[in-house]
Amino acid sequence: MTLTRRTAVGLLGAALTVPAQARARLSYDLAPKSVADGIWMIEGATDYFSMENGGAIVNCAILEGDDGLIVVDTGPSRRYGEAMLDTLVQLSGKPVATVINTHHHPDHFFGNQVFEGVPIRALSETGALAAEQGEGFSDNMYHILGDWMRGTEVVPPTQSLPHGDLMLAGRELRVLPLAGHTAADLALLDIKTGVLIAGDLAFLDRAPTTPSADLETWRASLDILNGIEAAAVIPGHGPFDPALSSLAQTRAYLDWIEGALRGAADEGLDMVEVMGLPLPDSFAAMGAQPEEFYRSVSHLFPAIESDALPLLD
Secondary structure, eight states: OOOOHHHHHHHTHHHHSSOGGGGGGOOOOOOOEEEETTEEEEOOOSSOSOTTTTTOOOOEEEEEETTEEEEEOOOSSHHHHHHHHHHHHHHTSOOEEEEEOSSSOHHHHTTGGGGTTSOEEEOHHHHHHHHHHHHHHHHHHHHHHGGGGTTOOOOOOOEEOOSEEEEETTEEEEEEEEOSSSSOEEEEEETTTOEEEEEEEEESSBOOOOTTOOHHHHHHHHHHHHHHOOSEEEEEESSOBTTOHHHHHHHHHHHHHHHHHHHHHHTTOOHHHHHTSOOOHHHHTSBTTTHHHHHHHHHHHHHHHHHHSOOOO
């Protein structure tokens, strides 16, 4: 027998998971809340991935069209996707017409396999990135979440979304192809309500993640989203945002962390010293801190430090 990663998880479950008596509690209690006419949001935890939250840290959106439901992002695992599907059956009585992935990070698309037979759409580059990096993400997610991930397989989106305004399942959406959080970040504007589904271009009261980030491009995307003057924002992480605070807060955080890291590089600090720097109170109070700050230092500081080093002939 070939011992694959998933076989190993099955054989070594006790070592990788919660105790056997707790396994029955490995279920997601998903509660979609209505945020606008025909739009629901499933709000994720603002913590980092953990056995306590099962990786359910992402916001997912459901839109009701004339011809069925549009699901935007499917969560971190097969278990999550199954819980979502069970919830949707009771939500409106309509079937799922299409699934959309905002980008290729695993908490946003690892529930895809549950929606077999339903079109799964994304920006074309997102599909390529999900196929290229999905197995690596999967290894990491299995390591962190153990039995929460049981049975989860990587199913990348298979259909590309055209840019601009289009009708999906009888609902009019504006497709905004952007980037910065990753190389391909999709935002969606619901024409009927003005609700902007921003994916991980926007965070609220939760520290932004930067493993794939290009900060300059991300800020340019935020400028575009600000120019839309949406009625409200569903951020990728954090509460529903009728005040559009997520766009300003995310921009402020990106500006701060780049400035802090450049200042540290100019002072000659090493990475360990940078991780010991105090965070401003407003950012220290965000969810998933200081873990996300530490991760951002590891992601961003090497290149910033290299830029700051003097050139030697």
